[in-house]
Amino acid sequence: MTIPLTVISFAIAMVIAVVTALVQFAGIRGLKELARFYVWVVRGTPLLVQLFVVFYGLPNIGILIDPFPAAVLVFSINEGAYSAETIRAALEAVPRGQMEAGECVGMTYLQIIRRIVLPQALRIAFPPLSNSLIAMVKDTSLAANITVTEMFMATQRIVARTYEPLALYIEVGIIYLIFCTVLTKLQRVGEKRLGTYGR
Amino acid sequence: MADDLLRVNGLSKSFGNGMVIQDFGLSVDKGDVIAILGPSGAGKTTMLRCVSFLERADSGTMIFDGKEYSLSSPSRHDVLEFRKKTGFVFQNYNLFLNRTALGNVTEGLIVARKMSRKDAEEKGMELLSRVGLQDKGNSYPSELSGGQQQRVAIARAMASDPLMIFFDEPTSALDPELTGEVLSVMRKLAEDGMTMLVVTHEMGFARNVSDRVVFMEEGKVVEEAPSEKFFSSPEKERTREFLSTIMNQN
Ligand SMILES: Nc1ncnc2c1ncn2[C@@H]1O[C@H](COP(=O)(O)OP(=O)(O)OP(=O)(O)O)[C@@H](O)[C@H]1O
Ligand SMILES: [Mg+2]
Numbered sequence: 511m512t513i514p515l516t517v518i519s520f521a522i523a524m525v526i527a528v529v530t531a532l533v534q535f536a537g538i539r540g541l542k543e544l545a546r547f548y549v550w551v552v553r554g555t556p557l558l559v560q561l562f563v564v565f566y567g568l569p570n571i572g573i574l575i576d577p578f579p580a581a582v583l584v585f586s587i588n589e590g591a592y593s594a595e596t597i598r599a600a601l602e603a604v605p606r607g608q609m610e611a612g613e614c615v616g617m618t619y620l621q622i623i624r625r626i627v628l629p630q631a632l633r634i635a636f637p638p639l640s641n642s643l644i645a646m647v648k649d650t651s652l653a654a655n656i657t658v659t660e661m662f663m664a665t666q667r668i669v670a671r672t673y674e675p676l677a678l679y680i681e682v683g684i685i686y687l688i689f690c691t692v693l694t695k696l697q698r699v700g701e702k703r704l705g706t707y708g709r
Numbered sequence: 710m711a712d713d714l715l716r717v718n719g720l721s722k723s724f725g726n727g728m729v730i731q732d733f734g735l736s737v738d739k740g741d742v743i744a745i746l747g748p749s750g751a752g753k754t755t756m757l758r759c760v761s762f763l764e765r766a767d768s769g770t771m772i773f774d775g776k777e778y779s780l781s782s783p784s785r786h787d788v789l790e791f792r793k794k795t796g797f798v799f800q801n802y803n804l805f806l807n808r809t810a811l812g813n814v815t816e817g818l819i820v821a822r823k824m825s826r827k828d829a830e831e832k833g834m835e836l837l838s839r840v841g842l843q844d845k846g847n848s849y850p851s852e853l854s855g856g857q858q859q860r861v862a863i864a865r866a867m868a869s870d871p872l873m874i875f876f877d878e879p880t881s882a883l884d885p886e887l888t889g890e891v892l893s894v895m896r897k898l899a900e901d902g903m904t905m906l907v908v909t910h911e912m913g914f915a916r917n918v919s920d921r922v923v924f925m926e927e928g929k930v931v932e933e934a935p936s937e938k939f940f941s942s943p944e945k946e947r948t949r950e951f952l953s954t955i956m957n958q959n
Contacts, residue, residue: 604806605803605806607799607801607803608803608804608805608806610763610797610799610803611797611799611803611804611805611862611865612805612816613763613792614761614763614792614795614796614797614866615792615796615816615817615821615865615868615869616789616792616793616817616820616821616822616869617816617817617820617821621820621821625816625820626805626807626808626816629807630806630807633807706851707806707807707808707849707850707851708809708848708849708850708851708852
């Protein structure tokens with residue numbers, strides 16, 4: 511469950527993050543404030559608390575969500591807020607004059623964002639986003655707290671049967687380490703492939 | 710008057726700290742090359758940006774290619790129409806960093822003009838060779854010198870077959886040994902009959918290439934004259950002062 515939980519949540523988080531970052535970058539009134547509020551709340555509260563609110567809290571008002579979708583929901587919303595900040599900073603880092611140049615050749619704002627600014631921003635954001643993905647692989651272990659049988663939860667169950675906590679917890683640690691090492695390697699390859707434009 | 714391509718009337722603009730352009734007027738005939746001179750802070754860039762809708766003026770109107778535009782509250786449609794007929798060359802080139810030299814020239818053609826990629830690239834290569842960069846089509850801006858980047862920017866501004874091109878100090882970000890290549894491209898453009906409005910500190914260009922000089926200070930036109938006359942027998946005391954300072958620097 512660790513891998514699908516991470517992959518699905520991260521993919522949704524990226525969509526949320528790009529939208530949230532763009533709304534702020536473009537300064538769309540109303541939506542911009544909403545985006546800020548979202549980022550503020552999510553970044554200011556612990557992930558574990560968010561998991562508990564959604565899984566154990568929401569049933570109080572009649573909203574019952576199964577463990578796995580609840581975990582996906584919380585991880586995407588959480589990661590979306592952090593990555594939105596990363597992407598927003600990357601958007602700001604793209605030299606602004608290109609937008610005016612785009613206007614002068616007759617492009618619309620959306621065309622400029624989609625074809626010129628966003629591709630450059632995503633390249634700038636690639637390394638920090640990869641780091642977030644790696645952090646997320648490990649954070650998914652928190653989903654055990656809301657009964658999602660991801661890797662950590664599975665380990666706890668085996669420990670309960672076999673009374674071998676040291677060996678088993680070290681083993682699961684090593685598995686996380688392998689996942690993250692593979693991802694780090696992929697990140698290097700990705701960075702090489704993307705490179706900078708020219709040079 | 711029949712050849713009047715651009716006429717600006719009553720352009721004013723202030724920023725928080727005060728008036729930058731005051732009741733500025735200008736008219737440009739088809740085929741004219743106009744040099745805008747003036748000390749730093751005179752409002753040259755601001756004027757150029759207001760006229761090209763990169764900045765909203767507080768007031769002012771413009772007639773361009775027979776159509777009237779508001780400089781303070783133009784409609785989106787008017788702005789797009791104006792952009793289709795003009796080009797702008799920036800001091801810092803402002804090339805699209807994620808596009809090759811060729812991509813910079815074709816981007817507007819493909820996206821804004823809906824030209825097919827093939828036609829756009831053909832046209833792009835032709836323009837790059839006009840600025841002497843036919844072999845740099847696949848280079849990214851980061852792989853080009855400042856002079857080469859500015860020439861790509863000029864090719865990009867020419868791509869839409871504009872009626873007029875605006876230049877804001879196109880050589881002042883360049884190392885002195887690179888200004889020549891850009892100026893010679895501009896001179897060629899002028900000889901081919903392009904209408905150009907050029908903010909510049911290059912006295913050689915103003916004197917030898919431009920037809921007329923507009924000298925600005927504190928957001929107003931101080932003196933306007935045919936280039937030859939402007940340099941040989943300026944009328945205003947302030948103009949003489951400015952010219953002698955400039956000449957002493959060189
Ligand atoms: N965006 C802005 N906000 C506030 N003040 C501005 C802005 N742009 C220009 N100004 C002010 O307007 C005045 C004119 O600036 P402008 O850049 O038009 O001068 P310029 O003639 O182009 O000078 P230079 O030769 O140095 O490029 C300056 O005093 C400048 O500080
Ligand atoms: Mg200027």
